[in-house]
Amino acid sequence: MGNKITVNPITRLEGHGKIDIFLNENGDVEDAYLQVTELRGFERFCIGRPAEEMPRIVPNICGVCPTPHNMASTKALDSIYGVTPTPAAKLVRTLQYNANFIEDHYIHFFFLAAPDFVVGPEANPVERNILGVINKVGLDIGKRVIDIRRRTRDIIKLIASKPSHPEGGLPGGVPRGIKQEERKTIIETADLCVEFAQFALQLFKDVVLKNKDYLDLILSDVYNLKTYYMALVDENKKVNFYEGKLRVIDPNGKEVSFFHPNDYTEYIGEWVEPWTYVRLTYLRKIGWKGLIEGDDTSLYRVGPLARFNVSEGMATPLAQKEYEQMVSTLGKPAHHTLAYHWARLIEALQAAEDLQRISIDPLLTSTDIRNMNFQFTGKGIGCVEACRGTLIHHYETDNEGLITKVNMIVATQQNAAPIGLSVKKAAQRFIKGGEVREGLLNMAEMAFRAYDPCLGCATHTIHGKMPLVIDVHDHTGNVIKTVSRGA
Amino acid sequence: MAEKPKIAICWFGGCGGCDEAIVDLNEDILKVTNAFEIVLWPIAFDFKYHHIEAMADKTITLSIINGSVRNSEHEELAHLFREKSQLVLAFGACACFGGTPGMANLRSKEDIFQWVYEDAPTVVNPRHNVPQTVTKVGDNELTLPEFYNQVYPLGQVIDVDYYLPGCPPPPNLIYNAISATLSGDLPPKGSTLAPQRALCDVCVRNKTKPERLAISEIKRIHELEADPDKCFLAQGIVCTGPATRAGCGEVCININMPCRGCFGPVEGVTDMGAKYLSAFASLIEAKTEEERKEIIDRLKDPAGYFYRFTTASSILKKRRGALKKA
Ligand code: SF4
Ligand code: SF4
Ligand code: SF4
Numbered sequence: 001m002g003n004k005i006t007v008n009p010i011t012r013l014e015g016h017g018k019i020d021i022f023l024n025e026n027g028d029v030e031d032a033y034l035q036v037t038e039l040r041g042f043e044r045f046c047i048g049r050p051a052e053e054m055p056r057i058v059p060n061i062c063g064v065c066p067t068p069h070n071m072a073s074t075k076a077l078d079s080i081y082g083v084t085p086t087p088a089a090k091l092v093r094t095l096q097y098n099a100n101f102i103e104d105h106y107i108h109f110f111f112l113a114a115p116d117f118v119v120g121p122e123a124n125p126v127e128r129n130i131l132g133v134i135n136k137v138g139l140d141i142g143k144r145v146i147d148i149r150r151r152t153r154d155i156i157k158l159i160a161s162k163p164s165h166p167e168g169g170l171p172g173g174v175p176r177g178i179k180q181e182e183r184k185t186i187i188e189t190a191d192l193c194v195e196f197a198q199f200a201l202q203l204f205k206d207v208v209l210k211n212k213d214y215l216d217l218i219l220s221d222v223y224n225l226k227t228y229y230m231a232l233v234d235e236n237k238k239v240n241f242y243e244g245k246l247r248v249i250d251p252n253g254k255e256v257s258f259f260h261p262n263d264y265t266e267y268i269g270e271w272v273e274p275w276t277y278v279r280l281t282y283l284r285k286i287g288w289k290g291l292i293e294g295d296d297t298s299l300y301r302v303g304p305l306a307r308f309n310v311s312e313g314m315a316t317p318l319a320q321k322e323y324e325q326m327v328s329t330l331g332k333p334a335h336h337t338l339a340y341h342w343a344r345l346i347e348a349l350q351a352a353e354d355l356q357r358i359s360i361d362p363l364l365t366s367t368d369i370r371n372m373n374f375q376f377t378g379k380g381i382g383c384v385e386a387c388r389g390t391l392i393h394h395y396e397t398d399n400e401g402l403i404t405k406v407n408m409i410v411a412t413q414q415n416a417a418p419i420g421l422s423v424k425k426a427a428q429r430f431i432k433g434g435e436v437r438e439g440l441l442n443m444a445e446m447a448f449r450a451y452d453p454c455l456g457c458a459t460h461t462i463h464g465k466m467p468l469v470i471d472v473h474d475h476t477g478n479v480i481k482t483v484s485r486g487a
Numbered sequence: 488m489a490e491k492p493k494i495a496i497c498w499f500g501g502c503g504g505c506d507e508a509i510v511d512l513n514e515d516i517l518k519v520t521n522a523f524e525i526v527l528w529p530i531a532f533d534f535k536y537h538h539i540e541a542m543a544d545k546t547i548t549l550s551i552i553n554g555s556v557r558n559s560e561h562e563e564l565a566h567l568f569r570e571k572s573q574l575v576l577a578f579g580a581c582a583c584f585g586g587t588p589g590m591a592n593l594r595s596k597e598d599i600f601q602w603v604y605e606d607a608p609t610v611v612n613p614r615h616n617v618p619q620t621v622t623k624v625g626d627n628e629l630t631l632p633e634f635y636n637q638v639y640p641l642g643q644v645i646d647v648d649y650y651l652p653g654c655p656p657p658p659n660l661i662y663n664a665i666s667a668t669l670s671g672d673l674p675p676k677g678s679t680l681a682p683q684r685a686l687c688d689v690c691v692r693n694k695t696k697p698e699r700l701a702i703s704e705i706k707r708i709h710e711l712e713a714d715p716d717k718c719f720l721a722q723g724i725v726c727t728g729p730a731t732r733a734g735c736g737e738v739c740i741n742i743n744m745p746c747r748g749c750f751g752p753v754e755g756v757t758d759m760g761a762k763y764l765s766a767f768a769s770l771i772e773a774k775t776e777e778e779r780k781e782i783i784d785r786l787k788d789p790a791g792y793f794y795r796f797t798t799a800s801s802i803l804k805k806r807r808g809a810l811k812k813a
Contacts, residue, residue: 045590048788060654064502064504066504164505164654273616281609
């Protein structure tokens with residue numbers, strides 16, 4: 001009978017996306033699709049541009065996580081010019097990078113995710129937003145969140161100009177270093193960030209983990225998805241945002257690949273479907289198996305939960321303690337989609353601890369910020385962990401350093417198929433016999449919100465609500481039922 | 488109590504950075520939500536397009552639109568917001584001039600699709616699938632907006648009342664623009680809500696710019712350690728400061744990177760690249776024509792330097808069909 005439910009708009013990565021849910025004859029959910037409705041073509045219009053301009057062009061791919069694009073691009077430049085950044089330059093870059101992790105993770109957690117837990121998944125939608133959170137936890141905390149965002153974005157501004165569009169990054173270094181007189185504020189910010197990270201984790205434990213209903217929700221089958229995972233790890237297999245090797249584990253936690261990002265084309269494949277503008281990634285060695293989960297899938301997930309599953313721990317001491325607690329609660333690998341939130345908060349602590357380490361490093365204010373001893377290679381692959389997961393920029397140039405080839409693998413693209421599957425699971429539970437249960441909206445939202453899909457600044461908003469309306473159409477296209485939140 | 492004026496914030500073919508810039512108002516955002524009733528802000532509120540459709544014409548006091556028009560959905564929305572709004576503000580470089588993604592106008596849609604869905608090294612596409620506006624899945628249909636051949640700045644699709652440039656615009660100018668709407672203290676229709684001067688006029692390095700600039704060698708930014716106090720042009724590095732509108736706070740210059748022009752052209756200029764290129768050419772100091780050519784040859788990718796944010800609004804390529812309806 002072809003009933004169709006359309007969720008539009010959900011906001012997204014490079015613009016827009018929507019969710020389509022199809023019902024079968026019995027009115028049960030047959031299928032669900034996350035469609036990406038936009039394409040902008042960066043991979044093509046960057047052809048002919050001087051390579052050194054790329055770190056200034058690619059942040060426009062996404063204004064939500066422009067720093068990871070800026071950084072992946074800068075690292076690709078390092079290899080095009082065959083140069084290692086000076087130790088001071090690397091410190092400045094990681095300072096910018098950690099600041100980005102902190103502001104981005106918190107905006108997601110407090111503005112978007114917390115309303116579901118702090119205010120409650122069943123709460124009146126009108127209150128289920130950042131204002132509701134503030135009502136519950138107090139204005140003081142709201143102000144602290146705004147303050148942390150401002151301070152960490154100020155660090156990005158100092159190093160790379162506009163936080164929404166960083167303009168810094170040169171092969172072998174950075175265009176501007178840190179001045180001695182700027183250090184005091186950076187130390188202050190770092191200290192505040194560590195303190196705040198611990199507070200945020202405590203809040204999460206008090207409000208979420210100690211509440212049996214919420215813990216059950218995290219552990220429930222609706223929010224469980226069995227896939228492979230991929231992330232960067234350092235030489236000790238600890239979580240690293242800025243560099244390392246890519247490790248892939250199977251749904252049972254066994255390492256199946258461990259490779260240098262330069263070899264990514266051997267491991268990652270991208271499938272094209274006619275109903276979405278986004279290329280769907282999968283593990284090439286297994287082959288495309290379609291949109292399925294379980295032991296037979298070739299889909300993998302990226303992002304905080306993937307980093308938790310793939311690594312053997314956190315790189316900083318306080319974060320490591322938190323990691324151990326998460327392992328003892330959920331086991332490994334954890335397939336619990338909502339546990340993305342927990343992992344995210346632990347990462348914000350690692351980023352803060354690392355920020356603290358950098359802030360007092362004497363080298364930070366060194367003026368030796370450029371290595372110009374170029375050994376031009378004409379090819380560069382830059383890989384970082386963006387907040388939402390692995391990000392790869394691959395450029396090739398002619399011998400004058402003008403771009404001839406660009407390929408990019410971005411985080412949300414890798415999660416796109418799993419997000420669709422997560423939404424389908426929620427939909428299957430909440431739509432039976434053509435009856436759309438009220439709970440669907442928020443439950444479906446929670447399923448994809450956990451990924452912090454860069455499917456939107458939606459995830460980075462003052463009221464933290466993914467705009468969702470589900471229209472149920474009959475086969476002639478008439479809307480027979482509208483379910484919406486917050487209206 | 489009198490009704491609050493209504494404000495809508497919407498994004499088309501943008502990156503989200505403009506929305507983040509509004510969030511960067513920090514506490515001031517609360518002043519905005521106090522003074523206005525927000526009727527749409529997809530990133531923050533639940534209101535849907537059908538809520539806007541249901542409103543009477545001209546009920547929205549101000550629609551703030553970021554991003555360019557890249558596909559059929561953006562175009563439909565542009566007309567919808569025009570109908571429902573008293574004022575439309577093109578917000579950010581994409582809405583004003585097409586922005587960075589406007590550089591896609593230098594490539595055809597076929598060329599973009601060929602790479603993205605066939606040739607890219609990770610693509611595996613045995614069925615040669617390409618996104619379709621309509622796909623049959625069993626008895627069902629999945630639809631996608633139509634991807635246009637080119638990127639359009641907002642003003643090429645609908646009438647725009649005001650422009651606020653920048654990639655993204657800085658918080659102080661955002662705040663001023665919104666306050667001006669509230670107080671009704673607005674310049675003539677069509678104005679750009681940013682200073683009329685050029686970036687050079689406010690740049691701290693201007694004092695080191697020689698009376699008459701003479702460029703005898705063009706350098707790329709990675710090739711030298713730029714002197715952080717000296718005018719970029721005087722160092723042979725392309726900086727679009729002379730042709731770019733002031734107002735950004737010179738943020739790139741402050742991190743020792745030359746301007747690339749996200750604030751768009753200075754007052755009265757439509758084709759930023761052409762204007763700058765002619766000015767730039769006159770700065771070249773060469774004894775012979777051959778020498779001049781040699782110097783200019785070092786300028787790789789002039790389109791990418793001079794039209795970084797304004798390709799879509801330039802005369803570079805003949806328009807492949809205007810979208811604007813009477
Ligand atoms: S103007 Fe810049 S920040 Fe705004 S949408 Fe366009 S690319 Fe993003
Ligand atoms: S050309 Fe650039 S560096 Fe020189 S004065 Fe103008 S804006 Fe400043
Ligand atoms: S310096 Fe130029 S490119 Fe940088 S923000 Fe200002 S106007 Fe934009």
